[in-house]
Amino acid sequence: MVLATAETTTSLDFGPAVALSCRECGARYDLGPIFACSDCFGPLEVAYAWTPPGDAGAAKVTREQIESGPANIWRYRALLPVPADVASHRNLAPGWTKLVKAENLGRELGLRSLHIKDDSGNPTHSFKDRVVAIALEAARNFGFHTLSCSSTGNLAGAVTAAAARAGLDACVFIPSDLEEAKIVMASVYGGRLVGIDGTYDDVNRFCSELIGDPLGDKWGFVNVNLRPYYAEGSKTLAFEIVEQLGWRLPDQIVIPVASGSQLTKIDKAFKELIALGLVEERPYKIFAAQALGCSPVSAAFKAGHDFVRPVKPDTIAKSLAIGNPADGPYVLDIARRTGGAVEDVTDAEVVDSIRLLARTEGIFAETAGGVTVGVLRKLVANGVLDPDAETVVLNTGDGLKTLDAVSALARPTAVIRPSLDAFRTAIADHS
Amino acid sequence: MVLATAETTTSLDFGPAVALSCRECGARYDLGPIFACSDCFGPLEVAYAWTPPGDAGAAKVTREQIESGPANIWRYRALLPVPADVASHRNLAPGWTKLVKAENLGRELGLRSLHIKDDSGNPTHSFKDRVVAIALEAARNFGFHTLSCSSTGNLAGAVTAAAARAGLDACVFIPSDLEEAKIVMASVYGGRLVGIDGTYDDVNRFCSELIGDPLGDKWGFVNVNLRPYYAEGSKTLAFEIVEQLGWRLPDQIVIPVASGSQLTKIDKAFKELIALGLVEERPYKIFAAQALGCSPVSAAFKAGHDFVRPVKPDTIAKSLAIGNPADGPYVLDIARRTGGAVEDVTDAEVVDSIRLLARTEGIFAETAGGVTVGVLRKLVANGVLDPDAETVVLNTGDGLKTLDAVSALARPTAVIRPSLDAFRTAIADHS
Numbered sequence: 001m002v003l004a005t006a007e008t009t010t011s012l013d014f015g016p017a018v019a020l021s022c023r024e025c026g027a028r029y030d031l032g033p034i035f036a037c038s039d040c041f042g043p044l045e046v047a048y049a050w051t052p053p054g055d056a057g058a059a060k061v062t063r064e065q066i067e068s069g070p071a072n073i074w075r076y077r078a079l080l081p082v083p084a085d086v087a088s089h090r091n092l093a094p095g096w097t098k099l100v101k102a103e104n105l106g107r108e109l110g111l112r113s114l115h116i117k118d119d120s121g122n123p124t125h126s127f128k129d130r131v132v133a134i135a136l137e138a139a140r141n142f143g144f145h146t147l148s149c150s151s152t153g154n155l156a157g158a159v160t161a162a163a164a165r166a167g168l169d170a171c172v173f174i175p176s177d178l179e180e181a182k183i184v185m186a187s188v189y190g191g192r193l194v195g196i197d198g199t200y201d202d203v204n205r206f207c208s209e210l211i212g213d214p215l216g217d218k219w220g221f222v223n224v225n226l227r228p229y230y231a232e233g234s235k236t237l238a239f240e241i242v243e244q245l246g247w248r249l250p251d252q253i254v255i256p257v258a259s260g261s262q263l264t265k266i267d268k269a270f271k272e273l274i275a276l277g278l279v280e281e282r283p284y285k286i287f288a289a290q291a292l293g294c295s296p297v298s299a300a301f302k303a304g305h306d307f308v309r310p311v312k313p314d315t316i317a318k319s320l321a322i323g324n325p326a327d328g329p330y331v332l333d334i335a336r337r338t339g340g341a342v343e344d345v346t347d348a349e350v351v352d353s354i355r356l357l358a359r360t361e362g363i364f365a366e367t368a369g370g371v372t373v374g375v376l377r378k379l380v381a382n383g384v385l386d387p388d389a390e391t392v393v394l395n396t397g398d399g400l401k402t403l404d405a406v407s408a409l410a411r412p413t414a415v416i417r418p419s420l421d422a423f424r425t426a427i428a429d430h431s
Numbered sequence: 432m433v434l435a436t437a438e439t440t441t442s443l444d445f446g447p448a449v450a451l452s453c454r455e456c457g458a459r460y461d462l463g464p465i466f467a468c469s470d471c472f473g474p475l476e477v478a479y480a481w482t483p484p485g486d487a488g489a490a491k492v493t494r495e496q497i498e499s500g501p502a503n504i505w506r507y508r509a510l511l512p513v514p515a516d517v518a519s520h521r522n523l524a525p526g527w528t529k530l531v532k533a534e535n536l537g538r539e540l541g542l543r544s545l546h547i548k549d550d551s552g553n554p555t556h557s558f559k560d561r562v563v564a565i566a567l568e569a570a571r572n573f574g575f576h577t578l579s580c581s582s583t584g585n586l587a588g589a590v591t592a593a594a595a596r597a598g599l600d601a602c603v604f605i606p607s608d609l610e611e612a613k614i615v616m617a618s619v620y621g622g623r624l625v626g627i628d629g630t631y632d633d634v635n636r637f638c639s640e641l642i643g644d645p646l647g648d649k650w651g652f653v654n655v656n657l658r659p660y661y662a663e664g665s666k667t668l669a670f671e672i673v674e675q676l677g678w679r680l681p682d683q684i685v686i687p688v689a690s691g692s693q694l695t696k697i698d699k700a701f702k703e704l705i706a707l708g709l710v711e712e713r714p715y716k717i718f719a720a721q722a723l724g725c726s727p728v729s730a731a732f733k734a735g736h737d738f739v740r741p742v743k744p745d746t747i748a749k750s751l752a753i754g755n756p757a758d759g760p761y762v763l764d765i766a767r768r769t770g771g772a773v774e775d776v777t778d779a780e781v782v783d784s785i786r787l788l789a790r791t792e793g794i795f796a797e798t799a800g801g802v803t804v805g806v807l808r809k810l811v812a813n814g815v816l817d818p819d820a821e822t823v824v825l826n827t828g829d830g831l832k833t834l835d836a837v838s839a840l841a842r843p844t845a846v847i848r849p850s851l852d853a854f855r856t857a858i859a860d861h862s
């Protein structure tokens with residue numbers, strides 16, 4: 001574990017962030033490239049001036065200030081560990097993606113008010129651009145020259161693209177059996193792309209080793225030694241949903257679970273908005289979605305456990321294929337505390353749900369989006385979701401990255417010569 | 432040719448649009464699903480109350496009104512043939528994509544001020560969402576039940592996605608040899624996808640036949656019988672560039688040419704903004720970009736011709752592969768009038784330029800973006816572009832749709848076991 005040195009601390013500018021604090025024991029640390037509590041090994045989180053027991057008035061952030069900001073995540077810079085002038089830095093400026101009023105899908109599922117937060121509109125077409133943008137600022141603060149990560153695919157592309165724009169080196173690690181589109185995307189921006197023969201969990205363990213080695217000196221692993229900063233980026237999904245709903249918390253939200261970090265931070269963001277008086281407090285339920293082939297959190301929820309037993313992933317939803325999810329226990333806790341649930345769907349349901357979403361809303365989601373829409377459908381059918389409550393479901397990635405999931409089913413109706421007769425015949429054949 | 436009937440005209444709401452007018456002879460027609468002048472066969476364009484010799488003050492549009500609009504093309508609804516409440520209709524709400532300050536690429540090419548208008552951020556990841564959104568409103572106005580098109584790929588996906596959201600049927604036509612990603616995307620949203628054995632120009636001719644046939648009754652072919660409305664959507668690229676530059680015309684702009692419609696409408700939009708007092712008049716130069724394997728306009732420009740000799744396309748830039756470009760003569764005219772040029776690049780230069788853009792700016796463009804960046808580079812090298820002038824280059828599509836162009840070159844640096852020793856060896860091998 002690397003501790004922050006006095007040298008790096010002097011010139012740091014993390015805006016409103018004042019410290020790191022242990023999620024388990026509350027121990028506080030100076031802001032640095034560290035991620036685990038040296039007392040209890042709990043995960044570290046970013047603490048702000050207003051973080052309890054701090055001063056809730058310290059933020060002095062108003063809706064009007066936010067609304068006058070840029071159409072990207074930097075409109076929330078006063079609520080993130082970034083300097084005030086972050087919008088002028090060279091970065092991909094992700095976020096402010098569409099919150100789509102999904103009337104067609106809602107009608108088909110029997111939901112009165114359904115919205116899709118569609119993060120396929122981000123620069124590299126997944127929500128990972130959000131978290132990487134925050135980690136990039138931390139890497140700059142700590143004087144790192146190389147941006148790195150372990151990735152199930154989307155993150156690798158987000159990191160290499162962000163490094164390219166920022167002028168940093170990149171070296172990213174992925175399981176070698178990823179989808180072709182994710183491999184190409186992770187490589188095309190330059191930097192080094194290293195395939196690892198193994199699962200994502202193997203890649204992740206390897207990166208933890210590398211951090212302790214001189215080879216990894218001055219490297220910012222966005223989801224390891226920069227993880228406390230990185231993870232804060234997921235809060236912007238919640239901030240945007242609340243603002244786009246007209247400064248209102250949704251009643252119900254369905255979130256995909258890989259490591260569980262995103263779900264945990266969305267809950268944190270809702271609580272921060274309430275604490276800061278930016279949104280009215282009201283109950284909300286958080287639902288977590290997994291693919292059956294990698295559903296350790298769902299299995300634990302259904303078994304009533306408060307621990308998560310690791311699994312070896314086997315699902316087409318590769319971006320969610322983390323068999324040993326670091327934040328799994330927190331996901332269980334949040335689902336139970338808010339009155340939500342954790343559910344899973346089969347790969348066949350994932351494919352069917354991708355097609356359902358495309359056909360009804362014109363949104364082509366990657367497999368992770370098939371997982372959330374599939375779980376949404378299952379929860380409605382099982383009577384777990386309230387069909388009359390305002391519901392938001394996340395699509396965190398783009399169908400173009402997981403073409404294989406649907407390519408066998410998404411073919412031309414017919415291939416013909418350019419003649420009306422041929423077309424008449426083809427129509428007759430297919431009607 | 433179909434003329435508007437009194438029946439359809441009564442309930443039409445095209446907002447500020449008042450008529451169609453012939454670009455060649457100026458003859459005026461009622462707004463209807465027509466696209467060619469019955470006198471001279473010239474193309475029809477949308478005319479507004481302020482279109483000369485109309486009243487320039489009729490628009491009464493201010494910068495402030497536009498700036499207070501939504502973060503999509505509907506902020507310009509008062510300058511488009513759409514009803515005032517268009518933003519509340521079910522559509523994909525495209526536009527307001529990023530204008531990226533490309534400092535890295537500018538430095539590499541020796542340009543003082545370079546911006547990239549990156550339309551890969553649109554809902555189906557190409558600029559086609561803009562034009563389809565306008566055509567969709569026209570289809571609604573005319574009571575059409577099916578949305579259709581001839582397409583080189585991007586348009587088919589944009590049409591089927593828009594139809595899905597709007598609740599219309601779709602039947603789209605593509606050359607059968609398109610990129611896999613474009614085929615899947617055009618099919619996944621539902622509707623009918625028909626592959627045609629032939630070139631885009633064959634597909635286009637077939638669609639013109641179909642319009643005259645009872646089979647195509649009540650069909651809106653977005654780029655044929657709805658073309659005057661559809662084409663207006665390209666103006667929003669120009670509107671956004673000007674607003675994002677701080678209400679200023681760029682000195683130089685590089686635009687890809689397929690049919691030539693986009694370039695023609697960007698010029699029209701600049702002129703409209705000037706006429707309406709929304710931007711200060713100043714000279715601007717328009718540069719057109721083609722792939723050498725389909726460069727009929729570039730060939731005509733270099734030969735000093737004012738006509739365009741059709742070619743049979745042979746290039747990896749399939750979205751630009753229109754061998755008989757309808758607006759080619761207008762492109763020649765605009766390039767010459769503004770002091771611009773038309774240039775082309777080889778397929779190898781296209782691939783190299785895709786990688787250059789990715790490596791410097793973190794933007795993964797499709798082949799059409801490789802064409803514009805390649806032409807930009809060539810024009811700078813040849814001294815045709817002024818390196819000190821403010822320059823904008825368009826990226827109109829997404830690299831994920833043309834993976835094959837770069838996939839052989841965008842591979843992992845190494846594939847290793849998850850061990851530090853293996854990584855050390857791999858680094859030594861590749862350094």
